[in-house]
Amino acid sequence: MDIAAEKKRLRALALGRRAAMGDERRAEASRAAAAHALAAVGAVDGRTMALFAPFRDEIDTAPLADALRAAGAVTALPVIVARDRPLLFRRWDTDTALVPTGPFRIPEPGPEAPELVPDVLLVPLAAFDRRGFRVGYGAGFYDRTLAVLRAQRSVRAIGFAFACQEVEHVPAEGHDEPVDMMVTEIEAWAVGPRA
Template sequence: MDLAAEKRRLRAEALGRRTAMGDEARAEASRRAAANALSAIGPVDGRTIALFASFRDEIDTAPLADALRRAGARLALPVIVARGQPLRFRLWESHATLAPAGAYRIPEPGPEAPQVTPDVVLVPLAAFDRRGFRIGYGAGFYDRTLQILRQENTVQAIGFALACQEVSAAPAEPHDEPVDMMVTESEIISCARAR
């Protein structure tokens, strides 16, 4: 089996289901997923939580960001340094203006924002399975980043997505870094990290 082709197929199917939800259903699901994520993360006062800026029709992270800020978390967003490199995280203050950057034009804090090391990383994805393996968007940024963070520090990686993005089994390659937990609008799935 060609793993790359299988990943492309599963990614396309999961993203098709996500798009088919429509804006209203996705917004409601995002609010429910935010409540689940807050419960899954636990106490956040003073902790640094890395979110992601929602892109296209991804799960909306704004409801979770608002809830985390109210609970006392420090928020960070990823910054793409270069292709093939791990992500960096910059502090995301509530008043900060985010600017689209890089080839993907994903909003991120400016270079004046301090670089931080997160305690928890919310990971975007195209598809996931219950083992914690995920299919990203193909560039490997989060796999490289999680590998380094796990070597340097204790970090909790949480996949954050819509339930419709689940697949029975995401093909796993040696470089793939599974998440510790998956959170959707329907449930919190604890994943035993498979290595």
């Protein structure tokens, strides 16, 4: 099997389903997923939770960010440093100015926001399977970041997406970093231990 071609096919399939949801359904599903995520992560007071700024028609993390802050969590957003480097994370408060940056124009906190090391990362994705393997957008930012963080300390990775993005099987390569839990608008579940 050509793994790159299969991942490309799965990405297109899942992103097509996501786009077909429509704005109203995406907003409703984002709120439902936020409730599942908050229940699944447990106590967050004082913990650093890295979310992501939604790109195109991704699941909206704003409802979850509000709930996490209300529960005492410190929130952060990823910052792209360079194409082949791990992400870094900067504090994201309700009054933090976000600037669309980089080739994707994804909003990020500026350099004045303190850098943080997250305890939990919400991971964006295009497609996922029940084992916790995911297809990202092809740049490998989260695989690199999770590999570095997991080598340094215990960190939890939670895939956060719409249920329609689930596929039967994501082919895994040696560099792929699975998530520890998946959360959608329908449910949240822990995946098995990493091999």
